[in-house]
Amino acid sequence: MTERISQTQAIIIAAVIIVAGVGGVFLFTSMTAPPGPEPIKIGFISGLSPPGAYGAAANIKDGAELAIKHINEDGGLLGRPVTLVVGDSSGQVEKGIAAANRLITEDNVVAIVGMLHSSVVLSVQDICEEYEIPLLPSGAGNVMITQKNMSYTFRAHITDLDRADSWLNFSKYMGWEKLAIIAEDTDWGVGGIEWVENQQSDVYPGCTIESWVVSRESPDYYTELLEIKDWGPDVVLEIASQLFFYQITKNAYEVDLSTQVPLLAAAPEMPQQGAWEAVGEAGVGILETESYHPNMELTEQGERAQDGWYIEYGHGPEYFGLNGYSDVMCVAQAIEIAGSADSVQIANALRGNPLERWGSTITFEDTPGPYHQQASPPVLICQFTEFEQALEDTTIIFPESKATGDYTPPGDL
Template sequence: MLISLLFLPLASTGQVRAAEPILIGVPLPFSPPGSISQGNEAKAGLELAAEMLNEQGGILGREVKLVFEDTLGIPERGRAAVEKLITKEKVVAIAGGNHSSVCMAMVEVAHRYNVPFVNVNCWADAIREKGYAQVFNTAVFNSRLAMAGADFIKGLGLKNVVAFAENTDFGIGLAKNLETFLKEKAPAVNYRYNVLDREAKDFTPALLPLRQNRPEMVITILDPPAGYILINQLYELGIAPSRQTWLLDVDALAELPDFWDNVGEGGKYLLGVALFHPRMELTALGKTVRERHTKRTGREASRVVFQGFDALWVLADAIKRAGSTDAQAVITALEQSKLESTRGTIAFDRKPGATFHQWVEVPFAI
């Protein structure tokens, strides 16, 4: 009897440790100058995924717990956030990221510590081109949208196009990608792009010349709030959208819940990329996520909600198949993923370059 009593505390301690939650780090922007709306949308999707996983018994019988850190949309803050999540919070993986320049800094930390990193909403090809084994991407990538944009411009038969891009890896990268594909697909198009400070409040000096020399299309490549400000000022100056000039947003801003509150009349007749539209086909899982999100918030889900959900869902599936939270085992399992997500079947390409560890067939429409 005495022996049994002596061993009882040790057995009890072992049970507590086995039941410890699996910690997933989530670095996102929740404060300016970052895109707070996108940060909150991604958070909603991630939280819904964690909730549904825990309803099913968690991962490997352990509760899933998300640990959030605010990046403020600043690269150094993002770098520090991931460092803290890995070294102090002891997360087993990262599912997050918004603003490509921030992701560029964060993936360096994940690479150094060999921690799996699933990118929620960073589009720059440069992130993929690093070729880091730890980094996987369920969001769309710049080259895919640039190619679609070039095809769209060619189809309209346009000859004079101006783009405005934010001064980040995402903005400049997408503007350059579009230039490359237009030279290939529609070499007769006179295309030029201007780089704007994403923290600026007044873009009038850059826009006024367009009133004298009107292009056939203006393209906007800026995250909120700068993207909203630019669209409003283009409208207020009578430049676009107008009878003479199309306005094309390739940052999928119209999907965000605060778009119409911030843009209003300036958003009418705007053409835009849609990574989710209510009429787009969803999987059975996607329909469930959409319904639960709508019931909880009283509004439609945006693509960032689905992206956040999918990032954690594919990560959880990899941990389950790996049978542990060992980093290398999870990375290997992620490479072998073939999982039905909210928007299709996720599998990661292994070809070096812009599609490395990328879900290539991300659905979209213009």
């Protein structure tokens, strides 16, 4: 027997068919929607694991990632999102070369930032030159990096030459005539000694310098530090990175050297996370080479970075991290100036145009010599006078024009 479908049932069935059809069209459309714009990729390489200076490298990475976040919050670049592609060199040349080749040939990055080991930079910059990729090393100070006058290397970090002049001028200012240098057996340590010796006759001819180069493989440095103590210096300059700085600092305290003679750290070591836990009371009295102090006047970019650090990381920034932030921001500004994410056009825009950074507006000038496409920040000497003291509470000792207090000798701490 055939059943008749009522008019009401027919309307219901038709409605179900229509809804199903619309849903299918919606599902098909959603599944076949065109993808969003391809992200612009910026490469990052640094010594994020031992024997690299992993604390400083992590700070640079924090800065670079914060800059990427801020750029994307502002709508990205050229209507495209921006991503950071990370490589770890462990502070070793071979790993740095491998990371650079991968970032350039596989990940198609438009620029590379982040490096702080000069030996790695000196090799990777040849690769960047070959592939025409801008390289902005965030914490590598070897003068040869810019002295090579390469077209695709841009640096806004203090050089070994800047530091050497500052150390000698500071010693002269303090009246210290005997300068002992203990340095790790790397391009950073040995190169630092060479630049101090090269600059001595021009900057402080009355100073006597003795140097000790130590192996990073050594379990301790008691022998060398006792020799330094017997020599009777007025100040001891430590040119060593992270783990080796920690070891030298602790050993100097244990042999009663730093309780009598000031130690001058060649780089911002004490603001690194874990530094106080590593050196303990041996860190009290340390003099340190800095280019950033929380009481400095910052640019609008620097203030945003500083605020962002507290929001994202729960504490203030330090120098290396700010450099990582501003290196990414320099690439971003160049992309906007060029109106293109092409690496050659980015390099052309980096060169000769005013670029805002955390502390000032700089220009990478195409001039021959050690300051080719180099913009050096100021060099400060600060002193940590209390256990677990934060950088913002340290005293700026030098230069005199920026001093916030006087030097405190070890015996008065």
